[in-house]
Structures are given as structure tokens and as C-alpha cells.
Amino acid sequence: MKSNLEARQSIPRMEVGLDSSIPVRVRFAPSPTGRMHLGSARTALYDYLLARRTGGKFILRIEDTDRKRFVEGAEQELIDGLRWLGLEYDEGPDIGGPYGPYRQTERQEIYRKWADELIERGHAFYCFCSPDRLERVRQEQLKNKQPVRYDGTCRALEPEEARRRVRAGEKHVIRFKMPYEGETRAYDVMRGEIIWQNRDLDDAILLKSDGLPTYHLAAMADDYEMRITHVIRGSEWLSTFPLHVNLIRALGWPEPVWMHLSVFLKPSGKGKMSKREAAAALNDGYSIFIKDLRDLGYIPEGVLNWIVLMGWGVAEDDVMTLDEMIQRFDIKNLNPAPAAINFSKLDHFNGTHIRRLAVEDLAGRIKPYFERAGYRVDEAKLLRIVPLIRERLVTLDDCLPFAEWFFKENVSPAPEALVAKGLTPAESAAVARKMYNILSALPEITHAAAEPPLRALVEQLGLSPSQVFGILRVAVTGQTVSPPLFESMELLPRHTILQRLQNAIVMLEQM
């Protein structure tokens, strides 16, 4: 038996057609059984990048052959997620294309045809074993510490007899006839050649008793029919990889270029992402689901930059737009090792991309937050607020705590917050009164007009700027944390500022 080493050396590194002058056809093929999460988004992103980089086509195909696990609305969430991320596909169930339909349940004749073809060629067989019997065999094998595999009962049937039973209406499935001897070699661009001993492989079911295909048949047949050139999928498919290449070779189809992406691990790096872990993330204000991320105030630019780097390394300059990713993407740089999810890095990229947004753009994105909070938003004012809060936002919904007070009729500061550090309430009130006198003497409270005299006051009182301005900040904004004070006050009517300061003085005097 040959070792992996010899085998690897005996096969030259395959030419995989990654030259950007060769347009690829890639597909993102999710099943509508759950929510769109980080893993699926990254796969779709890499598909998209490869397609755009090579001038090829990015296709969305819905793998809905599992009727039992079908989830209503899942397909829409998938589509919404792709659109939100900006991963526009060229062919898909809702937009059509030359190789449609793009939903597997609408392509059943195709699978039936190929399953028959496989039987015809002797690469598949009818199987009449009941789930019950299969389960008993499984238990027996487990008990005897034997590999768990189909025991070949129906594979031994005479083809004529099997055909007769099928015609008689007996319930059956179609299984792939995996070679008993020899080995199967397949090539993954990221991982190199992988070798399996055929005796370790199973006779997988290709067509279920309900007449629908399993993934193995459906995906391979569709990839062939849709002229897919590169298959990017999760590493959970590595174990059925030999089945897939054997199936393709049995039918004489051209083999696509394969790459199996690693899975995401939970933030600690210890163990895979689980339901429990997903719930924990949500508890911390994060999520592994694309739609949640959107609802949480993350922007596509940030999310994309974050996930593109989980499994793809760049030496420097890791802040990128989608277009820049297309320019720089190269599957040669993909990393096969599992990656731990790091949410603080998501925050970083999100904040960074928010800061890079043009004022009008950011204004348009945060406007709905104020409207949903019940405020009437003046466009011109919002445009002036944005530069003040832009570098403070990690997520879009941070705009509320920073700028909500701009839209409020009145603010209601906590009395204790009005008291400057190191001063008594009475002393603070006195300082506030002095500020009132200065500001009320100004015809207009602008940054330029207000700051010099107030600084002079700070100087004259022998206090620190933060003590004095702190009182003013809380009085005017109602909060201890706010955008820059003087710039902010410019956006408020003079009488509003004076009124709020007056209210603060009263509150301080009553303490």
C-alpha cells in the first residue's frame, strides 16, 4: 500500500485554473433549513470574490430536497442576507438564468434520469432494506466495534430480480455502488491530495424512497448541469468527498476544482460553535446570524471585512471594501485551519468602516433609528450631527445614546450628575450661574463665541476644564457622555441652551 507521501509526490500539483483570465462558474447552494450564519456568508463571499475576480458567474441554488427539515421563510432570509451583504448573484431562483430552475425540488426529473443512468451502467443498485433493518445492522456493527456501513444485502441481488421488485411497486432507494477494492484519490486546492481506501467507504443513498435525491446526487448532478467549475463548500463535506468524486467519475463528468473551507470555532477557540454558544453570543450583544447582525446595527462593510479575514490572511492593510477584496482575493492564501470567532474584531471593523462612510451616507443609515425612536428628523440638522458622532459609533444603533438628546424637547439630568467633581452642589450652582451670565450675554452661542469666555472663566475660578464644562455638558445634554460640547451647542437654539442651564441651576440649588 502506498503512503500518502508517495502518492502526493506522484501527482504533480494540479493546474486548477485560478488564473483570473479564466471565468469561473461558482454556486452558493444553501438548504432552506435554517438561518444564514457566518459560515454560509463566508462561503458565499468567497464564491462571489472568485466569480468577480475572474469575470465569472456567481449562482444561487436552493437545495431543498429535505422536505422534513424545510423551514418556511429560510430561503427569503438567505436572499435578503446576500443582498444586504452586497453579494449579488447572476443566476438564482428569483431571477432565473440559463441553467434553471434553481430550486432542486423543481429539478426532480434530472436526478431521476441520472440515477437510472447509474443503475444502467452498474454503478448503483436498488435497495429494499427498511430503516428498521438498517438500524439493527448499525447497532450490531457498533456493538462489535466494526465500521458502521451498509452491509451489501441488496447490492448482491440479481439486477433482474431487483427490477422486478421495483416494478411490483416495492418501496426502495437507490444506492451508489462504491468499489470494494482500491483507493480513491481526490484533490482539494487548499489541502492537496487526499486518499481513501475504498473498503472504508459506504454505499450511500442517492435517491430516497420519496423519489427525491440526497445531497450527493442532487448537488453533483446540478453542478454538472449548471457547468460549475469551482466548488467551495464547508469541511463537513470532506468525508463524503470520495463518494462525490466517484459519482462524477462513474458518469464521466468533468471534475470541478474543489476547496473545503474549515468550520468556525466558538470564541474561546475550544470547540465548535453550538446552539448554546450562539445564544450566549446573543446575550453579549453579538450573533452568528447575518440578519441579527444587521438588526444589531452592524453594517455590511464591517461584517464582510470581518468574515473575509477568517481563513484568509493578508500581510498588511486589512481594512478593505468589497471591491478591494475582489482585487486582492486569491484562494492560494486561504487557510485550512479552523478559526475561532472573534467578536471584538467585528466591532473594530464595523467602527472603522462607519468612520469611512461619507456624511450623507451615514446620515441615511442612522436616520431610521431616530425615526423608530419617535423623533421627527430634520435632514440638515442630522447632517451636522453626523460629523460629531461618527468616530464614536461602533454600531449604527450607538447613534441613539450619543445623539438622541439633540431631538428631545427637554432633558432631565440626574441631579448628582450636575455636581462637579470636587465641588459641592452650591459651588456647582455658582459656577453654572456664572456660565449662564456669560452665555446669555452672547447674541449667538457658537463654538467660536462661547469657548474663549468660558475658558477664561475656568482660568479665573482656578478649576479644571472638565469640572466646569462637565456641569455645562450635563445641564445641556442631560448626560455625562456626549459629543463635543461646543460643537453640539451650536446645533441647539440659544434659548434652549439657556433654559436648560437655568433648570440645572435650580436643581443644584435645591440639593
Place this chain on the structure above:
RNA sequence: GCCCCCAUCGUCUAGCGGUCUAGGACGGAGCCCUCUCAAGGCUCAAACAGGGGUUCGAGUCCCCUUGGGGGCACCA
């Protein structure tokens, strides 16, 4: 249990036999700036899992061990 994949700072990674006293980013620590919070600038701590080979030379190639992950469905 069986098959397969993976392995550089806490995390994401650069590295494709000598240029590595191992580079970047997030996070952390400190300093600067400063009206709060941020942003920004500077500095610091932090890694080649272990053991064998191959080679003049190994983070880089091979093997083993260990550790992590995936799969073993009429699910995808």
C-alpha cells in the same frame, strides 16, 4: 471505535529552506492628545505544541506523539 482534516502571539493571521534577534491586525498594558466618551499618535508584553528525522542550514519538507475539528442518516 473507524475514516478524514488541521496545528505560528489569548484570537485572526504573514511566512511558501538561509533576508526570522518571526511581521501585521484585534484584544491587553502604558504614554501623548483632550471638555466627557471616542477617534488618533507612540511604546510595551505576547507565538513557531512536543519528539524524531532530511539538509551545510527548518517556523518552512517528512514521520510519530499530543491536541483540536469534521464525518460515520432515506440531513444538508
